[in-house]
Every structure is written in structure tokens, then in C-alpha cells.
Amino acid sequence: MATRRTFIKKAAAGSALLMAGGFPYESLAAERSQKLTILHTNDVHSHLEPFPMDGGKYQGQGGVAQRAALVEQVRREEEHVLLFDAGDIFQGTPYFNLYKGEPEIKAMSMLQYDASTMGNHDFDAGIDGFAKQLPHANFPILIANYDFTNTPLEGKTAPYTTIKKGKLKIGVFGLGIELHGLVPESAYGNTKYIDPVMTANTVAEKLKKREHCDMVICLSHLGYQYDSNKISDMVLAKETDNIDLIIGGHTHTFLDKPVPVLNKSGKETMINQVGWAGLRLGRLDYVFDSKKSSKLSNAQSVIIIKQTRGF
């Protein structure tokens, strides 16, 4: 217990700071705690419209205009919202065959995506085909393990970015899948694939330690999990440090809940993926505190609050 004397001293100092800053005193109380909402998609595959009403499994679901309305609603309700995509924006409906990705990228810009990575199908109009659509993008394409030197994408993507939201600093980087054997060489040209684990460790450490990011997010198109020991989000999570969240894609996996994995230093890395075709919009709400809490140092202590509000 503080004595009355020290109480007054501290109180006076605190009030002075408040006055000087000119903000209402409630905000200092709220300042210790910061909220962040992350929305995400993957493998939308040119599904701009909902699935047709033809009796099929997904009839009436999906659609970028419907997704925009959901995103808008969340942005109205929450102050700090980020929106990401994990690649394979292109290919899957005649929109892509006719317009080579133009309306897809335009729609993502209108939805104000904060960043996306590249999937293997984003090479389907060739590397120059993707580059051609980038003037329509008002969000960065993040990819840390493709070297685009001497390709039409040279200098047009970034390995990572940092985003300030409220008092938070968020680091985001992208990882792509091995292209050889998956994408025709004529489509990816001189693109060089770099080991994703090595890349992730370097970039994530830089974001956490040097850029002092409060959270590091990886947008991955490696795929959730494989029978073989092929690199996947599960392998990536286990073999890296400093990644808090992997937003995945490629395998079109519908995860009803994000999967917590213990990373190399025994801390929690979450993996999430929301199927494909824009059928779902994923949402993760994080609460941050300026004091380090011991109770959340590993996956066993994850607090998952069941949300009841639904659409």
C-alpha cells in the first residue's frame, strides 16, 4: 500500500501529464489496453459474385459486395481494424479469363485491404500480367521469399510492412509457395524462390526486435498442412520465432477455429485459414496490454471467448 504522501505525489504527477497532453483523463486509463481486430480472406479465386442459386453446396454464399458490407459493419463497430488476404486472388471464374484480374484488384482496393501476399495462381496471367494490375492496387503486395530481380515485378512488391493502429505497431510480411512444379516456368520467369523458414526467421526477428512491432503477422500461401514433410504453415510455425499469427491459404482449408502451435521458443503462434472463394471472412480480436502478462506466455493459457453475436 502506498502512503498518503506518495499517493499525492504520484497523483499530482499523473494529472500534470494529463493536462499537458491535453487529452481527457479517461484515455490514460484506456491506454494500457489496446484492441485490434484482424479480418482476413484467402484463395478468393476471382469469385466476385456469390455462388449461383442452382441447388449447389455454396449457393448464395460469397460475393465481394457482400464481403464489403461485412467489413464495413466491423469497421463501424471497432476502431482499429486490419484486413488481409493470403493470395490466389486470381483464377477460377470467367472474370479472370476476360479481364485478367482487374476487377478483383479494384474491388480489394475499394475494400481497403491493408496488404496481400501472392499465391501460385496470381502468376496465371504471367508475371507481367500480375504487374499490369498493380496500378489498380492501393495496398502493398508483401512477399519476402520471392526474389523478383530482373522480372516485371522487380521493385513492385515489398518483403514486409509496418502498420500503426492506435498505440500499436504491427509488422506484416508475406511468404509464397515453391513455384517449380506448380506454376509453369514460362509464367514465373526469373523469379527465385527462397527458403521460407530462413526468410521468416530473419524478417520476423527484424520486425519484433528492430522495428519493435507489438505483433508480427505472416501472410502465407504455403498451405496449412501436408502428409509429407513439405513446408506448410504447421511446419513454419514450429520452426520459427517471433510470429504471432499466420494467416494462411493455398490448401483451401476451412478452419472453424484458429490453431495454436508452440513455436521454436515455446511461445504461441496462431494459424488461421478460411477456405476459399470468399465464402468466409475470418476475424480475430486481440487485446493488448502495456504490461507483459505471464498468463499468456504459451498456448495452454489461450483465452478464447465465444462470440455469440452473429450475422
Next chain:
Amino acid sequence: MRFTITGRWINISIVFLQRTPVMSFIKKISGILLTGLILLSACHRPYYIEQHHDRFYTVNDAAQADSNIVHMIAPYKKEMDDKMQVVIGHTDTMLTKMQPECTLGNFMTDAQLAAARKIQKDVVASVANYGGIRLPYINTGPITLGKMYELMPFDNMLVIADIPGDVMKRFCDHIAKMKGWPVSGIRFDIAGNEAKNIYINNKPLDEHVTYKIAVNDYMANGGDNCDFLVPLKKETTNIFIRDALIDYVKKLEQEAKPLHPKLENRLSYGNQANIH
């Protein structure tokens, strides 16, 4: 870092201070404190993940479509619909996607074989990779051009590969291991990871014969682990697989015939008595 005062503290202190002469002193030193505050804010104050929770939204009509997006898409949609909603044929049965054999796969490989035979008469069979079927089903009734684009969105080309008998056996084993791919002109039993009782063009597989097989360029270039096809002699045609499908449907329509897909035990799990 330096902030150690909680919200509760401040609430109490404000009330307390309003009644004291300390207030005027604080006002005097506020300039110094302001400088301190600016210095403090220059470096990033760390935050730690305290808790998280999750949910997902199923995107559907419950959310009113965003009109700006609808307007942006509208001109693209109109042009696309005008082109794609053209009816090119009909099917009297629903086409579906399944393993080891399915009607969508049979249709695709039959069409692929027909197109290849126009180029080289002695093509005996055709194979497609299961992952290359990009629609789960096509309903009974009219078939639009758009459906063919959805079924085969990729600009894959038709390839005719000269496959020696031993490689053909390996190819069939690979198909068995993958639990069955679409085939036309080929029949066999899937026994675990192996193809048994293989018939090519109604004759038992002969390891000394080289077969002309229609495939897509994705497989021919080693895609879906078809590395064994890479070194083979082959002709890459200038025909899109999709165009082969479209031509097949259109030709039937010209003959006033609907597609009549059926399962024929081309591939099956375990021994089947009716394989000859």
C-alpha cells in the same frame, strides 16, 4: 516503461486536486512536463498480446451488398454475362466430380481424346489430373460457355505424349496412388498404390508398345508429380483443353444429342468381374 499510474489512480487524483493549491504549481511546471511527454512519445511503447478471440462470418445475403462494389463490377459483369451465358449444349444427366471415376472426368477425357485424334489419328487414350476438374458438378439442362470456363479455367494446352509401356505402367500406378484420375480409353483396378489388370484401348497393357496418350501440358511438364512424363517425346498442340471441351459439347448439340454421361467402371477400387 515510465507510465505506472492506473486509471483508478487518475480518477481519484483529479477529484482530489481540484480542491488543492497544488493545481497552480502544476500549471507552472506544465511546460517542462509537456517536453517530457513529447520525448516519451518519440519512442514506441511496447504492448503485449493479452488475449484474443475469434469467429468467422459466412458471407451471404444477410449482409446487404455494398452498392459501390456492385456498380464497379456491373460493366465487367454485363460484358462477361453476354459472352458467357450463351448456351452451347445440353446434358440429360447431372455431371459430378468423384473418385476413382466420375461423369465430369469421363466427359473431359472423352473430349480431350476426340480433339487429340483430329491431330494424330493413332492417339489411343487420354488422362486428366483430378485436381484439374474445377467444378463440383454441372446440373441437368442447358450448358453455357461460362460453365466450360469454370470447369476448365486454366489456359492449359492439349499435349500428345508418346508413352512407352513401362512408363505407362508407372503412370497408371501413379493414378492409382492418387486414388483415381479421369481417363478415357484406359481401364484398370486400383489395388492400394498399384494399378492391376490394365487395359489400353481394350487391349491388355503391353510393356513393349509405345502409346500415344492425350494429356494436358500441366501434367506433361511434370505437374501433379508426373515427372516421368517430362523426358518423353511429345507434341504440344495449340489447342486449349477448354476449347476441346467446348467443341465436344457443340458437336453433340449440332447432332441434336445431349451429353449423356455415365459411369463405366473405367477405374474401380478392388477387382471387378466385368473388366475385360
